[in-house]
Amino acid sequence: MRHISFIFFVTIIFVASIFFRIGLLVAAQKPNVILIITDDLGNTGLSSWGSSFYETPHIDALAKSGVLFKNFYSASCLCSPARASLMTGKYPQRVGITEYIESTRKTGPHSHETTLPQTEITLGEAFKKNGYQTGYIGKWHLGAEAGGWPKDHGFDWAMASCEHGMPGSYFFPYK
Structure with missing residues (x-):
């Protein structure tokens, strides 16, 4: 019984150390930030916001992988x-x-x-x-x-x- 408890304890410590290291790696990675500021852009000026008239494929690609501020x-x-x-x-x-x-x-x-x-x-x-x-x-x-x-x-x-x-x-x- 002591042998099983020891193995269980060592396994828990090992798994906890792995999660701790993963947490450190994730915390070290900072996201890239691109803030696009425009003058006189309405809420229908980008195809990523539903415009069927304007074609903005590069901004759309950024929008799909990022965060959009639609209520600013x-x-x-x-x-x-x-x-x-x-x-x-x-x-x-x-x-x-x-x-x-x-x-x-x-x-x-x-x-x-x-x-x-x-x-x-x-x-x-x-x-x-x-x-x-x-x-x-x-x-x-x-x-x-x-x-x-x-x-x-x-x-x-x-x-x-x-x-x-x-x-x-x-x-x-x-x-």
């Missing part, structure tokens, strides 16, 4: 405040971006920020802090001056953003 409400109808809210998780007025950030316009007083403050923690910074490599492609619209670029807010690299938040061209080399 923008904090603003304007680009810059909406993006500031999404990047920080705060209402636009909390970060001081309540209007569209125009290019490098320097005329007249501004009652709002023209660059996302450095003190704000963005998605880029949060992901980077947790060991992710981060990148930003396309329209930024959260800073018209130095210190307000994607690289200043936790993104390792950025492509196609110029001083007014959009690419100078939508064709390579995006100048």
Whole structure:
């Protein structure tokens, strides 16, 4: 009887150690995150959302293997405040971006920020802090001056953003 108890105990310890190691391996694997932000995209603009007019096969493939946010409400109808809210998780007025950030316009007083403050923690910074490599492609619209670029807010690299938040061209080399 003691022999059977010993074998049972050793088997339980062995199985528990296997599950523990599997748990460590699963915990170490971080999912890839791709966040696609668009302007003026309705809920019928993608074939993965039921559009029979638009064909979006690559986005559909991502949608099948990922998570879709189908019930997201923008904090603003304007680009810059909406993006500031999404990047920080705060209402636009909390970060001081309540209007569209125009290019490098320097005329007249501004009652709002023209660059996302450095003190704000963005998605880029949060992901980077947790060991992710981060990148930003396309329209930024959260800073018209130095210190307000994607690289200043936790993104390792950025492509196609110029001083007014959009690419100078939508064709390579995006100048």
